[in-house]
Amino acid sequence: MKYPQLFSPLKIGSMEVKNRVVMTAMGCSMANIDGSPSEQMISYYEERARGGVGLITTEITRVNDDTGVGESAQLSVSHNEVIPGLTKLADAIHKHDSKVFVQLHHPGRQTPRALINNKQAVSASDVTCQIIGEEPRALTTEEVYGIINDFVDGAWRAKYAGIDGVELHAAHGYLLNQFISPHTNKRTDEFGGSTEARCKIILDIIKGIRRVCGSDYPIAVRITVDEFLGEAGLELPEGIELCKMIEAAGVDMLNITSGIYETMNTVVEPISYSEGWRTHLAKAVKDVVSIPVCGNAVIRHPEFAEKLLVDGNQDLIGMGRPHLADPEWTNKAFNNQDDEINQCISCLRCFETVFTVSAFCVPIQCSVNPRLGREARYPYPKKDGNGRKVVIIGGGPAGLEAARVLANRRFKPVVFEANAALGGQLLQGSKPPKKEKLHWLADYYTTQMDKLGVEVHLNTKATVEDVKALDPYAVIVATGSTPIVPATIPGVDRDNVYTVPDILEEKVTLKDKKVAVIGSGMTGIEVSELIAEAGNEVSVVEMQETLTPDGYWQNVVDVMGRLQEYNANFLPSHTLKAITDEGIELDGETTSLDCDAVVLALGVRSENAQFDQFAEAFDRVYKAGDANQVGRIYTATTEGFVLGNKI
Known part of the structure; x- marks a missing residue:
């Protein structure tokens, strides 16, 4: 066996898991409105169990319906009516020899009023979360004991339903974390002050669960051991002391993590964070406790996971997003198919979904796995292609996803x-600094084309005559997009004016220049960082009042932070009027800017000039990806997936 440690069993209290792979909790917004698991949610979790995961932890699961709502379509253990659904969920997971924990959760101050009927959020103290921006009120001592009972009652319901164990969410700035952190706990009663007093709420919950569920019912605690706030917050030395107290209280596993909403990029990392960047946190705890320790740290590759276990860094490998990207991650690792794993690229599409549209009950989405949340609708590919040829013009994510699906359906795609x-x-997207993970998806598709025997013609611009010679059943035009270059701007055709592809494809090399980048979308600021890294002085010009208007805030914070280190000049509310010998003329507070080069990052438009030619020549012609509508990776792969299943 290639990874003997990863696939060795382990006891967590009285329970044994078949391997060391843990699917950690992630909000998925798939529950029924009453908090019971929907058929969609059950299919989603069962797919990961079928994929070989040893232990699955459900999404944040509310214990209180009054102030404890974290999502509109959130799993719940707050009332007895959810028990039959939880039993069905447990049975579906158990069919595949996997175990399941329910994660008991209360958001505290990290929930907006809109989710709790416009009531004021509650917390340990009245310290406002800067991301939510709404002042909470401090719980009374009596209310704290009520919350403790909510957690205990939730654990009892989980056990009664057949769930294997529970995990207390004392991390990521949610309510239990708000109590243990000196940043958010300013209380003067028995639940505030010393480290032990701030931990009392967790210790009391553990005692209560032991009382109603028995001494052998597995309890885990997910805990932030460093908030990355410096001295103002919880730091690792005190985090270690908390873990020792929690172990002494009788829990069976510690799940080590970091960060709160104000330091969100240390909770759920954007693309720039390297694999294993925070493994030292799990190691620091494992060195002082005797119970199993689960660690999370942008773990992506089975070889890296195995090394963490062999080196004694941790006992279990915690991963959330990799199991969204590829539910077969574990089985592929077991079967020595590492190169076939569809790796998570850390693009944060999943969390962008949860944070921005979860109020509308839109399930979690994944850029590299468009089947996520559609497991029941698309259980297995139909084998109905009968060798019919489908020509795909364009080898980007839309075309390649369509080719992958069609090949699995026994069509004969030709790319x-x-x-x-x-x-x-x-x-191109993998070229800016710290974005190399995007190449993982290109590598995955290249491997899939090879494994599935897809006919691929590189360096070939297909003509109608070429395609006619193949006598295809259908044609998919996935020719992508081209940069927008406004012809109405004087000087736009000058030799020192470039597009983003010119820079990313290294058609031009800029060094020691003053460069103006026009447009501050994610593409604009990412190419700005690449230009700045090469030793240029960069100014970013944006016509709107807000920089990066199209970006998800975590990604924006990540890139902008590095751009600021390069002393980039930002000019929002400025419109490009002309490009001159001296530089650029602007409409705004600044009217002119000296520069040696101009890079246009004004977006793209669909490149589908060939579509009409093919539509006239063939009966079944479809557009996909940017050729159909300009979008992101998720848009492209989803269109390819749906089209591949529809043809």
Whole structure:
């Protein structure tokens, strides 16, 4: 066996898991409105159990319906009516020899009023979360004991339903974390002050669960041991002391993590964070406790996971997003198919979904796995292709996803790609600093084309005659997009004016120049960082009042922080009027700017000039990806997936 430690069993209290792979909790917004698991949610979790995961932890599961709502479509253990659904969920997971914990959760101050009928959020103290921006009120001592009972009652319901154990969410700035942190706990009663007093709420919950569920019912605690706030917050030395107290209270596992909403990029990391960046946190706890320790740290590759276990860094491998990206991650690792794992690229589409549209009960989405949340609708590929050929023009994510699905359906896809490698704009997108993970998706598709025997023609721009010679059943035009270059701007055709692809494809090399980047979307600021890293002085010009208007805030914070270190100049509310010998003319507070080069990052438009030609020549012609509508990776892969299943 290639990874003997990863696939060795382990006892967590009285329970044994078959391997060391843990799917950690992630909000998925798939529950019924009453908090019971929907068929969609059950299919979603069962798919990960079928994929080989040893232990699955459910999404944040509310214990209180009054102030404890974290999502509109959130799993609940707050009332007895959810028990039959939880039993069905447990049975579905147990069919595949996997175990399941329910994560008991209360958001405290990290929930907006809109989710709790416009009531004021509660917390340990009245310290406002800067991300939510709404002042909470401090719980009374009596109310704290009520919350303790809510957690205990929730654990009893989980056990009664057949759930294997529970995990207390004392991390990421939620209510239990708000009590243990000196940043958010300013109380003067028995639940505030010393480290032990701030931990009392967790210790009392553990005692209560032991009282109603018995001494052998597994209890885990997910705990932030460093909030990355410096001296103002919880730091690792005190986090270690908390873990020792919690172990002494009789829990069976510690799940070590970091951060709160104000330091969100240390909770759920954007693409720039390296694999294993915070493994030292789990190691620091494992060195002082005797119960199993689960660690989370952008773990992506089975080889890296195995090394963490062999080195004694931790006992269990905690991963959330990798199991969204590929529910077969564990089985593929077991079967030595590492190169076939569809790796999470840390793009944060999943959390962007949860944070921005969860109020509308939209399930979690994944850029690299468009089947996520559609497991019941698309259980297995139909084998109905009968060898019919489908020509796909364009080897970007939309075309390649369609080809992958069609090949699995026993069609014979034929891919034409005008460039020398598959991947389309994924290859360009991987060029800015710290974005190399995007290349993982291009590599995955390249491997899939090879494994599935897909016919690929590189360096080939398909013509109608080429395609006619193949006599295809259908044609998919997935030719991507081209940069917008406004012809109405004087000087836009000057030799020192470039597009984003010019920079990313290294058609031009800028060094020791003053460069103006026009447009501050994510593409604009990412190419700005690449230009700045090469030793240039960068100014970013944006016509809107807000920089990066199209970006998800975590990604924006990540890139902008590094751009600020390069002393980039930002000019929001400025419109490009002309490009001159001296630089650029602007409409705004600044009217002119000296620069040696101008890079246009004004977005893209669909490149579908070939579509009409093919539509006239063939009966079944479809558009996909940017050729159909300009969007992100998720849009492209989803269109390819749906189209591949529809043809």
